Every structure is written in structure tokens, then in C-alpha cells.
Amino acid sequence: MYTQVLKAQWLTARTAVMLLVVLAFALPLLVVTYGGNLEGAPSGRVATWLFAAQRIGVLIPGLALLLGLLLGLGAWAPDHAGNHVYALSLPVPRGMYVLLRFAAGATLLAVPVAALGIGAAVAVASVKLPSGVHAYPLELTARFALAALVCYAIFFAISIATRRAVLATLGVVCGILLADLLLVALGVESSVTQSVFYLLTTWPGPLSILMGRWALFDV
Amino acid sequence: MNYAIETSGLEYRASRRFEIRDLNLRVRSGAIYGFLGPNGSGKTTTIRLLLGMLRAQRGAITVLGRQVPGEMARILAETGYVPERPHLYPYLSLEEAIHFHAAFYPGFDVAYAAELRQGFGLPLDQKLAKLSKGEMGKLHILLVLAQRPRLLVLDEPTDGLDPVVRRDVLAALLDFCSQGTATVFISSHLVHELERICDWVGVLDDGKLVVELPMQSFKNGIKRIRISNPPSLIGDTPFVLLQREMAGTEQVWVVRGWQPPMVQWFEGAGAGVREIVDLDLEEGFVELLRSSRGSRF
Numbered sequence: 001m002y003t004q005v006l007k008a009q010w011l012t013a014r015t016a017v018m019l020l021v022v023l024a025f026a027l028p029l030l031v032v033t034y035g036g037n038l039e040g041a042p043s044g045r046v047a048t049w050l051f052a053a054q055r056i057g058v059l060i061p062g063l064a065l066l067l068g069l070l071l072g073l074g075a076w077a078p079d080h081a082g083n084h085v086y087a088l089s090l091p092v093p094r095g096m097y098v099l100l101r102f103a104a105g106a107t108l109l110a111v112p113v114a115a116l117g118i119g120a121a122v123a124v125a126s127v128k129l130p131s132g133v134h135a136y137p138l139e140l141t142a143r144f145a146l147a148a149l150v151c152y153a154i155f156f157a158i159s160i161a162t163r164r165a166v167l168a169t170l171g172v173v174c175g176i177l178l179a180d181l182l183l184v185a186l187g188v189e190s191s192v193t194q195s196v197f198y199l200l201t202t203w204p205g206p207l208s209i210l211m212g213r214w215a216l217f218d219v
Numbered sequence: 220m221n222y223a224i225e226t227s228g229l230e231y232r233a234s235r236r237f238e239i240r241d242l243n244l245r246v247r248s249g250a251i252y253g254f255l256g257p258n259g260s261g262k263t264t265t266i267r268l269l270l271g272m273l274r275a276q277r278g279a280i281t282v283l284g285r286q287v288p289g290e291m292a293r294i295l296a297e298t299g300y301v302p303e304r305p306h307l308y309p310y311l312s313l314e315e316a317i318h319f320h321a322a323f324y325p326g327f328d329v330a331y332a333a334e335l336r337q338g339f340g341l342p343l344d345q346k347l348a349k350l351s352k353g354e355m356g357k358l359h360i361l362l363v364l365a366q367r368p369r370l371l372v373l374d375e376p377t378d379g380l381d382p383v384v385r386r387d388v389l390a391a392l393l394d395f396c397s398q399g400t401a402t403v404f405i406s407s408h409l410v411h412e413l414e415r416i417c418d419w420v421g422v423l424d425d426g427k428l429v430v431e432l433p434m435q436s437f438k439n440g441i442k443r444i445r446i447s448n449p450p451s452l453i454g455d456t457p458f459v460l461l462q463r464e465m466a467g468t469e470q471v472w473v474v475r476g477w478q479p480p481m482v483q484w485f486e487g488a489g490a491g492v493r494e495i496v497d498l499d500l501e502e503g504f505v506e507l508l509r510s511s512r513g514s515r516f
């Protein structure tokens with residue numbers, strides 16, 4: 001069952017996955033285009049190089065977000081199109097079917113993650129680092145995998161929700177924005193949007209994995 | 220009595236304007252049960268309730284001796300379902316769709332599927348999105364028959380198909396039924412189609428079961444009778460009076476449950492039976508619906 005669901009999911013998501021594979025492989029390589037040999041380079045040049053490398057690193061959580069978004073929303077697209085009638089007529093408990101869909105999408109995440117890992121390994125191999133600067137290809141890949149999985153899980157859950165649940169979520173978001181406008185109008189300095197963003201992006205918020213430094217090279 | 224499908228006091232309110240009311244279905248094991256009803260009468264809703272896709276607000280459902288929705292996965296493992304509209308993933312090829320479906324049914328008969336595919340002339344490598352309506356209809360039948368199910372639930376399986384494809388699909392269905400003891404529950408508004416294949420019939424109208432009886436009784440028991448000197452007071456009758464209309468000095472009655480000795484009832488009431496006409500299934504169906512909607516005078 002799993003193999004067939006995976007195959008079906010691959011057929012719908014392959015274009016997006018292949019595009020993301022290219023991006024995931026290319027991003028770490030972009031870092032080293034700023035200079036391949038830093039051995040014995042003056043500290044000013046190394047610092048500039050590290051700064052540039054870290055700026056490129058910011059794109060990596062963005063890629064994880066995009067990967068999670070495309071695979072998470074795409075996981076249910078074929079079933080949504082048929083009003084879930086086929087899925088509901090299959091002789092598996094609903095929870096099991098959800099698990100099958102989730103597992104298949106999560107498996108597909110592995111392809112761009114592997115591409116990023118290979119890209120990082122190639123990037124590390126092609127640069128001569130000065131003493132005191134280290135490469136973190138495995139750590140970066142593991143973090144990318146975790147971030148992509150978290151984003152995938154979030155968008156998978158959003159995509160499976162009923163229209164009523166989606167409308168309720170949108171209602172909450174609009175409510176927060178309206179509350180913020182009201183607070184501004186009343187001259188209160190506290191911002192609800194900012195507080196919610198802070199809650200989501202700082203540990204243990206689900207999006208905290210996307211924040212912080214994403215460096216392939218660091219001291 | 221062993222029933223493949225049994226519902227008691229089933230109630231489901233879909234909207235303010237439509238509800239299934241006190242539905243008591245009894246489909247005998249091994250029967251080919253025609254579920255007749257006009258468009259919008261609740262046939263698809265009933266089927267979705269039977270297959271656990273919708274949850275009834277009241278009442279009980281048993282399918283293949285198991286409770287719905289508690290034992291749904293086991294029920295579905297032995298049930299082949301063809302929905303009203305195609306629901307298979309359009310980006311799969313025919314071969315991929317067969318493999319996908321087979322993976323969920325351990326008893327899927329691959330050889331039988333190949334035989335049916337050849338018989339239907341379906342191309343293996345064709346994407347489902349590119350299949351014609353007729354080919355899609357055949358594929359649905361292929362998939363459910365190859366499951367070797369104990370129960371087939373077909374929701375308007377031939378609706379919109381041309382006569383040739385319809386014939387192919389029904390022939391495959393009858394061939395499958397002749398091989399074993401599967402129960403078939405087939406909904407349709409195409410009365411003549413069911414007349415050919417069903418041995419039981421249930422008529423649904425506006426969410427309510429109007430009648431449920433053997434097809435033979437349905438076909439033979441509904442008559443149009445022309446009567447002279449009709450009785451002004453009717454009282455108890457040995458048959459069910461569905462419709463009564465004036466025709467000059469005579470009256471035309473449409474009755475259900477007719478038996479030849481019932482002529483004596485008219486003679487006892489001082490009336491004369493001029494003519495007894497057998498109604499075909501479609502006419503009988505229409506008269507049943509008219510009577511259930513209260514158009515008797």
C-alpha cells in the first residue's frame with residue numbers, strides 16, 4: 001500500500017521535487033563561488049567571505065519552507081479533486097490512510113534533503129578553509145531535514161482540514177490583525193501580531209527551527 | 220433471513236430541504252437489488268451512509284453482518300463500490316490505477332482484471348485523464364469485479380454511457396454474478412436497465428422508501444384496470460390502490476399487489492372489470508411515485 005501511495009504521490013509532485021532538488025544542490029555551492037581558497041587569506045577577507053556565506057544560508061530555511069509547502073499541500077490535492085470518495089472507499093481505517101499519505105510525502109522530502117547534503121559535501125570539498133573556520137555539512141543537512149519535515153507537517157495538516165476548519169483558522173488570523181489595529185487606534189504599544197509571531201518563532205514554537213543562523217561555514 | 224444490507228430507522232438530515240427518513244432497507248444475501256428513485260431522491264446519500272462516508276443521525280446499519288461505521292474497514296475490504304462520478308486519480312495510467320487499487324485488496328484477482336481489460340479493450344498505458352467516459356465506466360467495473368467482492372454497490376454505474384458500453388458493463392456484471400454468490404446493490408433511475416438484471420427492487424422517493432419487493436411482484440403486480448359502474452365508497456381492498464382517474468363514464472384504477480381472483484371484489488361491489496393491462500416497470504415506477512407523493516383523489 002505504502003509503495004503505491006508513494007508512487008502516486010511522486011507522480012503528482014515530481015516536477016516540484018526535481019526543481020527543489022536542483023535548488024537544494026545549488027545553494028551550498030553558491031557559497032563557495034565567493035572564493036575557493038581561503039588558506040592563509042587575510043582575516044578581513046575571511047570575515048567578508050563568511051558574511052556572504054551566511055547571507056546565502058538564509059535562503060536554506062526558505063527552501064525548507066517551500067519544500068514543506070509544496071509537498072504538504074500537494075499531498076491531498078488528488079483526493080480533494082475527487083471529494084475524498086476514493087480514499088473513503090478504500091478498506092483502510094482513515095487514520096491509517098492519513099499516515100500513508102503523510103509517510104509518502106515525508107519520504108519525498110528525503111530527495112531534496114539528500115541533494116542539499118550532497119551539495120554541501122561538494123561545497124566543503126571544493127574549498128580550503130583557514131584555521132579557525134569549520135564546515136558543518138551534516139549539521140546543516142540534518143537541520144534542513146527537520147525544518148522541511150516541520151513545515152511539511154504544518155501544511156499537510158492545513159491541507160487536510162475541512163473548509164470549516166480553514167475558515168475558522170482564517171477567522172482567528174483576521175481577528176488577531178483586527179485586534180492589532182484596534183490596539184494601534186487606542187494608542188497601546190503592545191502588538192498581538194508581534195506576540196504571536198514571537199510565540200511561533202521562538203522555542204518551543206513550531207517555526208523556531210527556521211530561525212537563527214543557517215551556516216555551512218562558521219568559526 | 221440473511222441480509223447483506225440491513226438498515227433500521229435510518230435518519231440523516233443533509234439540509235433543511237432534504238433528509239432520509241426512517242429508512243428500513245433489507246437486501247437479501249445473493250440478491251441483485253435495484254435501488255430505484257428519481258434524481259435527488261436520496262440514492263447516493265443512502266449509499267454513502269451504507270459505506271460509512273456519511274454518519275447517520277439515527278438508526279442502525281449492518282452490512283455483510285457487520286456494524287457501520289464501527290467495522291468499516293472490514294466491510295470495505297469485501298465491498299466493491301462504483302460511485303456516481305469518476306473518482307480515480309486522473310494522472311495515473313490505467314496500469315498504475317490497477318496496481319494502486321490492487322494494493323489495498325489482498326484478494327484482488329490480477330488475472331481476472333487482465334481478462335476484463337482485454338475484453339473491454341482498455342489500453343494499459345493510457346492516462347485516466349485521457350480516457351473517454353465509457354472507458355472510465357469500464358475501468359470502474361473492472362476494478363471492483365477484480366476485487367472479487369461479496370457485495371457490489373454500484374451508484375448509477377451506466378449513467379451517461381452509450382448503449383454499447385452499457386451493454387458491455389452489464390454483461391460483465393451479470394457474468395460476475397453468475398460465478399458466485401455476491402450481492403449486488405445497484406442504484407439507477409434507468410428503470411428498464413434494472414428490469415433486465417434485478418431480482419429485488421426498492422423505490423426511494425424524497426428520502427423515503429416507497430416500496431421494497433421482489434422484481435417479479437413489482438412487474439406482475441401493478442395493473443391498470445378499466446372499470447364500469449365504479450363503487451362510490453371504496454373501503455378495504457385486497458390490493459393497494461395507487462391511482463384512480465375518470466375516463467368518461469368509466470374509471471381507470473392503477474393497483475399494486477393484483478391477483479386474478481381479485482376480480483370478484485369488483486363484482487361484489489357491483490362494478491364491472493372491462494380491461495386489465497399489465498404496466499411495464501417504468502409505468503409502474505411512475506405510478507408508485509405519483510401515489511407516494513399523494514396525487515390520489
